[in-house]
Amino acid sequence: MENLEKAIAEIKRSLPGMTLLENEPMRAHSSFRIGGPARALAIPSDLTGLSKLCAIMKDHRVAPMPLGNGSNILFPDEGLPDLLLMSTEKLQKLFLLPDGAIYAEAGVSLAKLAAFACEQGLSGLEFASGIPGTVGGGLRMNAGAYGGELKDTVESVVCYYLPEQGLWELPKDRCRFDYRSSLFQKSSGFVILSAVFRLQPGDPAAIAATMRELGEKRREKQPLDLPSAGSAFKRPEGHFAAALIDQAGLKGYAVGGAQVSEKHAGFIVNRGGASSHDVYDLMMHVRKTVYEKFQIPLEPEIIILPPDYALPDEGPAVPRNRVFVNEPNEER
Ligand SMILES: Cc1cc2nc3c(=O)[nH]c(=O)nc-3n(C[C@H](O)[C@H](O)[C@H](O)COP(=O)(O)OP(=O)(O)OC[C@H]3O[C@@H](n4cnc5c(N)ncnc54)[C@H](O)[C@@H]3O)c2cc1C
Incomplete structure (x- = not known):
């Protein structure tokens, strides 16, 4: 935390032109429309700015988290007081x-x-x-x-x-x-x-026709009218997550404002006022139920923050985003 504060002070000093939003509510940057304030959201205006920002973060031994469109992330309501996110929204070449x-x-x-x-x-x-x-x-x-x-x-x-x-x-x-x-x-x-x-x-013309056709399929099958982060779980080998969830009788099942979509059981939607805990608890309920019924572990596709949520035994742990490692040596 102390290192992050030092890094933020240096960003303000050395990169005065960079947009730096402090205590920024992440629900504004999430397709789920869920999430409390992150300590900071930096928005570099070009690749040079982004590289300079990375260098400052590295010097202070704090790992920033890159942010694209926020369409695959569950941000916590409590916020992320020890995280700086780095948006790529201005990198548009x-x-x-x-x-x-x-x-x-x-x-x-x-x-x-x-x-x-x-x-x-x-x-x-x-x-x-x-x-x-x-x-x-x-x-x-x-x-x-x-x-x-x-x-x-x-x-x-x-x-x-x-x-x-x-x-x-x-x-x-x-x-x-x-x-x-x-x-x-x-x-x-x-x-x-x-x-x-x-x-x-x-x-x-043929490419455009294919894109239109796939777009129609999406609109027909997916709950695009409600906030979500796409498929909540990865496809387990040899199965479809949505079919397993449906067969487990969970279509429409809700916890608070979070609901297994009635239109597509692979999606968890925010039907209004869902908290991050509603979504998390619902995901855990779905995993548990599917595992009890079919002995198939569902692995979340959505990135759940912060990464220290521990998952129960019904599958692998959620990926950790903020661990600063010296990998990958084998890549050199
Ligand atoms: C309605 C809906 C439909 C969807 N349909 C699909 C689908 O058909 N197929 C599919 O695969 N996904 C789908 N998704 C999920 C999501 O759109 C994809 O996973 C998408 O690729 C995430 O991109 P993003 O820019 O929003 O990433 P974010 O959600 O912003 O970030 C996702 C992860 O990528 C990291 N990241 C972002 N930018 C960078 C960067 N520049 N460098 C390194 N890491 C980075 C973040 O740190 C985070 O860990 C859907 C989501 C929604 C809401």
């Missing part, structure tokens, strides 16, 4: 490289990236057009839908690695992409700055 690949900074939304690819007659990102995340958050989660995943389209990722204060350009095969996972999730300390996407030539 997006252009075609001379060799036909697409360069996108971390804050570009996946919708904008997919629309740009379509305009250029490039196919492969149609699946991503309805995912409400950014390039940075999407790559960390290896976001995917309708049979596509970002790992299938990305060629390389540039990131800042805090423990070494260095910029790394990682080709796709070193990003350790997996189902809803990546190196950037398996090891903390990475901040994605930008990525290059390599797609296939395609007919813009």
Whole structure:
């Protein structure tokens, strides 16, 4: 905490032009519309500002948490008094490289990236057009839908690695992409700055038609009228989380303002005034019930903060976001 306060004082001194929102309510930055104040939310205006911010944080031995669109995070009502978040919302450069690949900074939304690819007659990102995340958050989660995943389209990722204060350009095969996972999730300390996407030539009209069709499917199947963070649980191998939750009789089950969506059992929605505890307790109830019924552990896909929530035995622990580690040596 003391180190964080020193880092904040130095940010104010050395980076006076940087937007720094103190005690910022995170519900304003969360698709769940849930969350109390974080100690600070820094919004660098470009990659240089972001790198300088990372260097200050590293000097004070405090790990900042990158923030994209906040569409996959449950922030606690109590707030995060010992956390500085670093938003990528101003990192918006997006252009075609001379060799036909697409360069996108971390804050570009996946919708904008997919629309740009379509305009250029490039196919492969149609699946991503309805995912409400950014390039940075999407790559960390290896976001995917309708049979596509970002790992299938990305060629390389540039990131800042805090423990070494260095910029790394990682080709796709070193990003350790997996189902809803990546190196950037398996090891903390990475901040994605930008990525290059390599797609296939395609007919813009056909690409646009596919995006429209997938958008319609989403609107038909998903509770897009209520705040949520997408699928609450990852797909267990050989099963669908939504089907298991439905078969366990939990569709519509509610704890306070949080409810298993009546439209899509894989989603937990904020039907009005949900607290972070309502969502957490509901997720735990769902896991417990599904495990008792089918002996299948459900692993949360939503990132639950702070990371010291302990999970009971029905599956792996929630990933820790703020642990400052000296990984990944094997990557060098
Ligand atoms: C209605 C709805 C539908 C959804 N549908 C899908 C879907 O079909 N498929 C799917 O995969 N997901 C889906 N999601 C979940 C979510 O949109 C994705 O996981 C998305 O990729 C998260 O991106 P974000 O920018 O919002 O990340 P955030 O929620 O802001 O952050 C997620 C994680 O990524 C980290 N992060 C963010 N930016 C960076 C960065 N620059 N560098 C390093 N780490 C970073 C954060 O620290 C955090 O740990 C859905 C969510 C909603 C609300």
